[in-house]
Amino acid sequence: MNIVACVKQVPDTEAQIKVKGDGSGIEEGGIKWVMNPYDEFGVEESLKLKEKFGGEVTIVSVGPARTMETIRTALAMGADKGVQIDDPALYNADAYATAEALAAAIKGVSYDIIFCGQRAIDDDSAQVGSILAEILGIPQVTFATKLEIDGTAVKATRPIEGAAVVVATSLPCVITATKGLNEPRYASLPGIMKAKKKPVDIKKAADLGVTGASKSKVAKFTPPPARPPGKILCADDTPEGKAAELAKLLREEAKVI
Amino acid sequence: MELSTFSIGHEGREVFWNAEHFEPILFMLTFVAMAIFAYGVYRRWLMWTAIGKPEDRTDDRNERIKALLKNGLLQIKTWSDPYPGVMHGLIFFGFVVLFFGAAFDATEFHVAEPLGVPFLVGKFYLFFSFLMDLFGLAVLGGVLMALDRRYLTKPDRLGYKGEPDNRPDDAIVLLLIAGIIVTGFIIEALRISVTWQQTPWEVWSFVGWTLAKAFTGVSPEAAKAMHKWAWWIHTAFALGFIAYIPYSRLMHIITTPANYFMATRKPIGQLEPIKDFENAESFGVGTIEEFTWKQIFDSDACTRCGRCQDGCPAYLTGKPLSPKKLVQDLKNYWLEKAPGAVASRKEQLIASGEGAANINPKLKALFAWLDKADRIVDENLPKGPEPTEKAMVGEVVELDELWACTNCMYCMENCSAAIEHVPKIIGMRQFKVLMEADFAPELQLTYRNMENNSNPWGIGAHLRADWGKELGVKTLAEDPNVEYLFYVGCAGSFDDRGKKVSVALAKILQTAGVSFGILGTEESCCGDSAMRGGNEYLYQTMAQANIEVMNGYGVKKIICTCPHGYNALKKDYPHFGGNFEVYHHTEIIAELIEKGKIKIKIPVDDVRFTYHDSCFLGRYNQLYDQPRRIIKAIPGARLVEMDRNHEKSFCCGAGGARMWMEEHGDRINDARAKQAIDVGAKTIAVGCPFCLTMMSDGLKFHGKEEEIVALDLAEIVWKGMGLEEEKAPVEVCQA
Ligand SMILES: Cc1cc2nc3c(=O)[nH]c(=O)nc-3n(C[C@H](O)[C@H](O)[C@H](O)COP(=O)(O)OP(=O)(O)OC[C@H]3O[C@@H](n4cnc5c(N)ncnc54)[C@H](O)[C@@H]3O)c2cc1C
Ligand code: SF4
Ligand code: SF4
Numbered sequence: 001m002n003i004v005a006c007v008k009q010v011p012d013t014e015a016q017i018k019v020k021g022d023g024s025g026i027e028e029g030g031i032k033w034v035m036n037p038y039d040e041f042g043v044e045e046s047l048k049l050k051e052k053f054g055g056e057v058t059i060v061s062v063g064p065a066r067t068m069e070t071i072r073t074a075l076a077m078g079a080d081k082g083v084q085i086d087d088p089a090l091y092n093a094d095a096y097a098t099a100e101a102l103a104a105a106i107k108g109v110s111y112d113i114i115f116c117g118q119r120a121i122d123d124d125s126a127q128v129g130s131i132l133a134e135i136l137g138i139p140q141v142t143f144a145t146k147l148e149i150d151g152t153a154v155k156a157t158r159p160i161e162g163a164a165v166v167v168a169t170s171l172p173c174v175i176t177a178t179k180g181l182n183e184p185r186y187a188s189l190p191g192i193m194k195a196k197k198k199p200v201d202i203k204k205a206a207d208l209g210v211t212g213a214s215k216s217k218v219a220k221f222t223p224p225p226a227r228p229p230g231k232i233l234c235a236d237d238t239p240e241g242k243a244a245e246l247a248k249l250l251r252e253e254a255k256v257i
Numbered sequence: 258m259e260l261s262t263f264s265i266g267h268e269g270r271e272v273f274w275n276a277e278h279f280e281p282i283l284f285m286l287t288f289v290a291m292a293i294f295a296y297g298v299y300r301r302w303l304m305w306t307a308i309g310k311p312e313d314r315t316d317d318r319n320e321r322i323k324a325l326l327k328n329g330l331l332q333i334k335t336w337s338d339p340y341p342g343v344m345h346g347l348i349f350f351g352f353v354v355l356f357f358g359a360a361f362d363a364t365e366f367h368v369a370e371p372l373g374v375p376f377l378v379g380k381f382y383l384f385f386s387f388l389m390d391l392f393g394l395a396v397l398g399g400v401l402m403a404l405d406r407r408y409l410t411k412p413d414r415l416g417y418k419g420e421p422d423n424r425p426d427d428a429i430v431l432l433l434i435a436g437i438i439v440t441g442f443i444i445e446a447l448r449i450s451v452t453w454q455q456t457p458w459e460v461w462s463f464v465g466w467t468l469a470k471a472f473t474g475v476s477p478e479a480a481k482a483m484h485k486w487a488w489w490i491h492t493a494f495a496l497g498f499i500a501y502i503p504y505s506r507l508m509h510i511i512t513t514p515a516n517y518f519m520a521t522r523k524p525i526g527q528l529e530p531i532k533d534f535e536n537a538e539s540f541g542v543g544t545i546e547e548f549t550w551k552q553i554f555d556s557d558a559c560t561r562c563g564r565c566q567d568g569c570p571a572y573l574t575g576k577p578l579s580p581k582k583l584v585q586d587l588k589n590y591w592l593e594k595a596p597g598a599v600a601s602r603k604e605q606l607i608a609s610g611e612g613a614a615n616i617n618p619k620l621k622a623l624f625a626w627l628d629k630a631d632r633i634v635d636e637n638l639p640k641g642p643e644p645t646e647k648a649m650v651g652e653v654v655e656l657d658e659l660w661a662c663t664n665c666m667y668c669m670e671n672c673s674a675a676i677e678h679v680p681k682i683i684g685m686r687q688f689k690v691l692m693e694a695d696f697a698p699e700l701q702l703t704y705r706n707m708e709n710n711s712n713p714w715g716i717g718a719h720l721r722a723d724w725g726k727e728l729g730v731k732t733l734a735e736d737p738n739v740e741y742l743f744y745v746g747c748a749g750s751f752d753d754r755g756k757k758v759s760v761a762l763a764k765i766l767q768t769a770g771v772s773f774g775i776l777g778t779e780e781s782c783c784g785d786s787a788m789r790g791g792n793e794y795l796y797q798t799m800a801q802a803n804i805e806v807m808n809g810y811g812v813k814k815i816i817c818t819c820p821h822g823y824n825a826l827k828k829d830y831p832h833f834g835g836n837f838e839v840y841h842h843t844e845i846i847a848e849l850i851e852k853g854k855i856k857i858k859i860p861v862d863d864v865r866f867t868y869h870d871s872c873f874l875g876r877y878n879q880l881y882d883q884p885r886r887i888i889k890a891i892p893g894a895r896l897v898e899m900d901r902n903h904e905k906s907f908c909c910g911a912g913g914a915r916m917w918m919e920e921h922g923d924r925i926n927d928a929r930a931k932q933a934i935d936v937g938a939k940t941i942a943v944g945c946p947f948c949l950t951m952m953s954d955g956l957k958f959h960g961k962e963e964e965i966v967a968l969d970l971a972e973i974v975w976k977g978m979g980l981e982e983e984k985a986p987v988e989v990c991q992a
Contacts, residue, residue, distance in 0.1 A: 012709045014717035030719065032709050186701040189540050189691035189794050 001053040001149075003046040004106050005079065005115040006132070007039040007061050009070040010122040023220040025092070035070045038117025040184035041177035045147060046115055047078045048182060053149075056080045058109050062090050062098050068200065075195035076187035082200035083109070089205050089212030097214040099131035104208035106136065112171045113154075118143050118178040126176075133174035141167045145180035258370055260452060268458040269378040270386075272366040274448055275484050283492060290496035297503025298511065299627060300634075305557065307598035308591065309550030314519035321518045324675075329514030334673050337904075338564060344406065347399030348434065354392040355441075361385065386462040390445075393438050394464060400435045407431075414563025417582050422561065426505040433498055440491035442468055447484035451477045509560045513674045516558035519551055520675035526666060526877045527828045528680060531687070531793045541687025541791065545587070545594055545649050552681055556588035558674040565668035565678065568901065570908040571661040574923040578661035580668035580678045583654060587681070590653045593645055596635075603628070650685045659685055660697065663925065664789045664913030666876040670904050682913075686791030696791070703917040704792055707799065711781045712747040713917055722777035724749070724756040728763050732777035733810040741766075741773040741840075742812045744803075744826060746819040747782050748946030754953070755946040758818055761975035762842050766816075768980060769854040771845070773816065779806045783822035788829070790914030797833065800825070804835035814838045816845055818971065820873035820945045821912070827878070841874060843944045843970050847883040850890045850974075857977035860892035867897050867938035869929065869952060870906035871945035884944050887970050891977055899932045907932060909955075911947035930955025934965065941967040 011017060012032040020027055035043075046057045057079040061067050064086055071082040083105045090101055106114060114136075116129035126142075133140035145164070146157035152171040157164050159180075187195075205212040233245045250257045263269040273280060315321070328334045332349060336342040365377045377385060407415060407423060416422045445465030450472035453459060460466045472480055501507055531540055542548055565580035566572050572579045647653050659682060668678045689696050706715030722732065724745070733742065743763070748755030766773050784799030803826075807815075815837045817823035827839035849855045866888045874880040881903050888896045901907040910925025930952055933941045941952050952967035968976075975981050 012717075014710050014715060016717055016719040032718065034709055183698060186690075186694040186696070186704065188694040189534065191694070192794070193535065 001049055001055040001112045002110045003049055003055060003057045003113050003115070004109060004111045005039070005042045005046045005057060005059055005074065006102055006117075006128070007043060007059055007070055007074055008036045008117070008120045008122075009033045009061065009063050009067045010036045010120055013037070013121060017223075019221045019223045023222060025221060033066055033070065035073050036117050036120045036122075038119060038121070038177055038179070040117075041179065041181045042115030042117055042175070043074045043077055043079060044182045044184040045175070045177055047185070049113065049149065050078070055112070058083060058111070060102055060105050061085070062093065062101050064091060071200055072195045073187065075198045075200075076192040077185055078191060079198075081198055084200055084202045085205070085208065086202055087205040087212055092214070092218070093212060094214035094216045095125045095127035096131055096216070097210075097212055099128045099135060101205060101208060101210050101212060102128070102132050103135040104210050105203060106132075108208075113149075114138075114172070114174045116174060116176045118176045129174050129176035136172075136174070138172050138174060139169040140174040140176070141169060142176040143178045144175045145178060147175060147181065258375060260455060263378070263456065265458060267378055268380075268456075269375070269382045270448075270456070270459075272362050274452075275481050276488050279488070286492065286496055290500040293500035294502055296627075296630065297500075300631070301503055301508070301557070303599045303602075304591075304595035305550060305554050307595055307602045308546055309548050309553045310546075312549035312551045314521075314551050317522045320522060321520075324520055325514055325518040328517045328675070334675075337671070340402070340406070341562065341564075344399050344402040347395040347402070351392040351396030351399060352434075354388060355396065358385065358389045358392075383458060383461040386459070390442075390462050390464040393441060397435060397438050400431050400438075403431055412563070414567045414581075415561070417566075417579055424506070426507075430501070430505055430507055433494055433501065437491065437494045437498060440487050440494060443487045444484060444491055447472060447480050447487060450475065451480050451484070506560065509558060509674070512554070512558040513560060516555060516675045519554070521677060524828045525669075526664075526679065526824065526873075528683060528788065530797065530829070530832045534794060534797075540691040540793070541689070542681070542684035543650055543688035543692060545591060547688075548681065548684070552677070552684075553587070553591050555674075555676045555681075556584045556591060559584045559588065559676055560674055561585065562673050564671045564673055565676075568667040568671060568905055568907065570663055570665055570667070570910060570925045570928070573907075574925050574928050576657070576661035576922065577655060578658040580672075583658060583678065583682070584676055586653050587649075590645070590647070590649060593643070650688055654685060656689070659689070660918065662913050663872070663908045663910055663915045665872040665908035667872075667905070667908065670876045683789060683791060686789075687793055688791075690791035691794060697918050699918050700790055700914060703914070704787060704790075704795055707782050707784075707787060707795060711799065711802075712751050713782065713786055714747065714751050716751045719778055721745075721750045721780055722775060724759050725763055725775060728760060728767070730763050731774050732779070733774045733812070734777065734779065736774055737810045739772045739774040740814060741771065742807065742810070742815045743773045743775050744783070744815050744817050744822055745775055745780060746817060746822040746946070748950075749818050750780070752946060752950070754949055755818075758946060758949070758969040758971050761969070761971040761981070762816075762818055764980045765846060765849070765855060765971060765975055765978065768978065769849045771849070776806055776810075781806075783819070783825045785821035785825045786914045786917060788825065789912065790917075800830055800833050800835065804830055804833055807835060807837065812837060814840065816840050816842055818842045818946065818969070820871045820877070821947065824873045824877050841878070841880055841883075841944065843874070843880065843884045843887060846970065846974055847886045850887060855974070855978060857891050857974060859977050859979055861894050861977075863893055863895060864939045865897050865937050866891070866894050866940045866942050867899055867933050867936055868902075868942045869899070869909065869933065869948055870902060871943060871948050872906070872908050872912055874944050875906055876904060880944075884942065884970055887974060888942055891973065897936045897938060899936050899938075901932060909945075909948040909951035911951050916947050916950075924955070924958070926951035926955040927958045928955075930959055930961070934959060934961055939965055940973070941965065942970050942973055943967060944970050
């Protein structure tokens with residue numbers, strides 16, 4: 001079974017994000033870049049399927065030079081080869097343009113199943129997996145927390161409000177992975193060393209026959225407003241008095257009730 | 258000399274009395290016993306050398322000989338535990354004296370007398386006789402103590418989890434020793450019972466003399482006949498003892514002193530770094546062959562005395578780990594694997610022509626002969642256990658054992674045989690982490706956090722210097738011309754309690770006028786948790802990052818508040834080009850107090866302080882005194898010691914990466930907090946942020962957090978100096 005896992009390099013969840021002065025993006029200096037955490041579930045599931053059914057795992061990622069480190073991380077976990085799509089035209093790509101580039105690259109490799117993370121933690125769109133499946137014309141199951149494959153039959157479990165549904169489909173398909181699907185492995189040291197020598201193809205948009213043109217554009221980034229300092233209610237020291245004061249402030253100042 | 262040649266004023270005894278013609282047979286038997294002994298050692302030698310990677314333990318020879326004399330001959334380590342110390346001392350020193358006595362006898366008979374210069378006569382003989390009997394009694398006393406301990410008192414440390422671990426040779430050896438002494442006394446008594454009228458001075462052989470009374474009424478002929486029998490039995494026991502050495506626990510007579518000679522000369526707890534990650538094929542120790550020969554030899558030096566187990570925090574809180582059991586399990590595994598390894602090594606040597614080619618022809622003949630003997634023995638002796646196919650890591654040493662160790666160093670510090678447990682444990686952890694990447698998910702998260710944010714908590718690396726923002730502490734980037742670098746470490750930078758300690762120390766240093774700076778966000782995690790948790794690769798990444806920055810600023814002296822960083826920077830960073838003078842803050846504070854640079858003004862009202870020795874300060878770095886001196890400088894403070902203190906201190910449970918792992922069952926920190934509560938401490942002083950967390954949590958567990966506080970010594974001094982500004986976390990309503 002040949003498997004493709006799409007991974008995105010994102011800022012570490014703990015990284016301090018500063019918006020550029022002109023609002024065109026974020027300051028990249030000092031940021032620790034990591035593999036999108038949901039993509040780790042996809043990579044892990046790929047490796048599990050490979051261990052079970054054999055085949056090859058290919059990592060595909062759209063991103064600038066630094067993205068190579070994330071591809072190597074996936075290779076260190078045990079994936080076999082990588083494709084990096086590094087083209088300035090795609091540096092600010094929206095979900096559609098990204099999915100289009102991924103689809104074009106994936107068409108060049110043989111695949112039975114494709115994994116994406118349920119969403120990327122940086123822009124939080126949760127669309128790439130779905131668009132990718134649409135472009136490739138194959139089924140998709142999003143938010144998978146459990147996956148069973150028997151021949152070409154696929155059964156994926158996804159959580160819904162207060163319950164879980166099991167979706168049946170067939171290979172080839174796109175699965176977007178979420179927490180619960182598995183526990184991503186820690187790369188072994190021989191894995192890390194071998195990863196340095198595994199093949200990664202670097203492609204330009206033109207090599208894939210895509211333009212990288214986005215359908216949408218981020219107009220402006222703004223940081224969230226600074227959290228105002230806390231306030232201690234002092235006017236009246238009885239619980240009733242404090243409650244009344246709180247209600248008043250919530251209504252008049254915060255305008256939430 | 259004949260009995261008749263002795264008289265009062267010229268006292269002595271006829272060596273070989275009543276055994277005049279036994280000598281040739283004795284010679285022959287001695288030869289046989291020695292041959293059996295030598296052959297046993299030879300077989301063991303083959304086993305010691307058949308498995309394991311090479312390692313040199315012969316450098317620094319003078320120090321090694323000193324260690325050998327100190328602990329092999331003078332038994333210094335065994336004394337550190339009174340009952341077993343005395344017990345072993347009686348047997349050991351008794352035997353040494355008796356051995357020399359036998360040698361004196363032999364010299365007298367074979368050398369001195371024929372040369373006409375007998376020396377075992379007169380006053381010296383009397384003294385000699387007295388001494389022999391005295392030490393004979395000592396040995397018996399020791400044996401009785403040992404029998405009592407092993408079979409009646411039965412302390413847990415001689416077993417495992419309440420189950421005694423007595424083996425047949427434990428009893429055989431004790432009875433054999435007792436037998437040698439008792440028959441010796443009987444021979445003496447029988448001789449005296451026949452000759453006492455001619456040799457009144459034999460009263461100096463006071464045991465024999467007293468015992469001789471038991472034989473009054475026995476005719477001289479009968480006594481002589483009995484004497485002959487007793488003489489042979491004594492000889493059989495004594496020679497049996499020699500022959501039995503390499504085949505029983507007596508082997509420790511050779512292996513334990515040898516192990517002292519070969520004990521590591523490195524600073525305590527220093528670990529050999531893995532070199533050349535790029536080209537190494539494997540990392541850590543997954544199979545017994547990946548241990549060094551010395552690490553394997555260790556297990557053959559273990560006497561199962563159980564001292565290590567007696568203070569192992571993991572064992573004492575019900576974890577499966579016991580350092581003794583670990584060593585013994587490895588030994589048994591080695592014993593199963595060794596015969597096969599010996600056979601294949603022999604084949605290898607024969608095939609390569611090595612071993613035979615450069616050997617002197619006589620030796621060659623000897624080896625050929627020994628090989629033949631080996632074959633005969635192997636074919637005819639009952640077979641040992643079949644070599645197991647068990648995996649060493651995971652089956653022989655179970656993972657729960659492997660990961661329970663806090664690296665507290667109690668076992669190594671207190672082992673009576675200089676066994677090095679901790680590096681073995683770390684080696685096996687390295688295998689699990691680096692080779693198999695199979696280890697606790699919590700620890701995986703910790704390592705990812707260290708990789709991504711250079712701290713085990715995974716808090717944003719950009720927040721590292723925030724604790725000192727309001728204090729005006731400068732970074733080296735702002736001002737590199739300072740005397741000390743304050744290496745804050747992760748706890749001091751990210752943990753709320755730890756940050757308070759950093760603030761306290763910074764204020765103390767500022768008040769004392771010490772010039773210092775920090776690295777700010779250029780600082781990395783020290784890597785100790787990674788190193789001790791088996792992730793040497795990650796550890797080296799962290800260490801190299803720190804060293805590069807520190808060397809970039811030309812750092813010379815460093816102060817650490819965390820003993821883990823302190824130990825790593827001091828002992829392990831030199832491996833990677835980081836050579837600094839590293840101090841723990843308690844060393845600095847103690848010195849500032851002594852020099853009068855700071856003064857603890859605010860007295861406490863007879864508050865009972867206890868000091869919890871952090872393993873990485875105490876056992877790893879012998880910093881026992883400075884922290885206590887600080888407490889003694891607090892006006893009104895009383896220092897009470899917990900039962901387990903100094904070298905025998907009990908770990909808080911956080912070392913060896915355990916800080917980041919789930920602990921199941923009884924918790925080590927709760928056990929330690931209980932010990933502090935039991936001595937009536939009101940303040941538990943610590944010198945380590947991990948200990949601080951652990952002791953605070955332990956106090957909460959026992960519901961004592963209102964009555965007892967755990968404080969870092971920096972905080973104690975800071976309060977005592979009146980530097981602490983109570984700053985409410987939020988604005989409070991004014992009344
Ligand atoms: C965490 C998260 C973040 C996301 N962020 C973004 C983002 O930033 N930008 C973005 O473009 N998308 C984003 N999306 C994706 C987007 O919300 C969905 O792709 C889109 O709403 C369609 O999703 P769906 O197919 O699951 O629709 P559904 O949930 O099935 O339905 C969406 C809507 O479609 C209409 N609809 C569906 N079925 C019918 C019907 N039978 N009859 C009439 N109307 C119908 C209704 O208006 C309905 O509310 C995000 C999704 C998630 C989970
Ligand atoms: S280092 Fe401490 S925890 Fe580990 S085995 Fe030795 S005594 Fe036990
Ligand atoms: S390892 Fe050392 S302390 Fe432990 S039982 Fe063996 S000899 Fe005794």
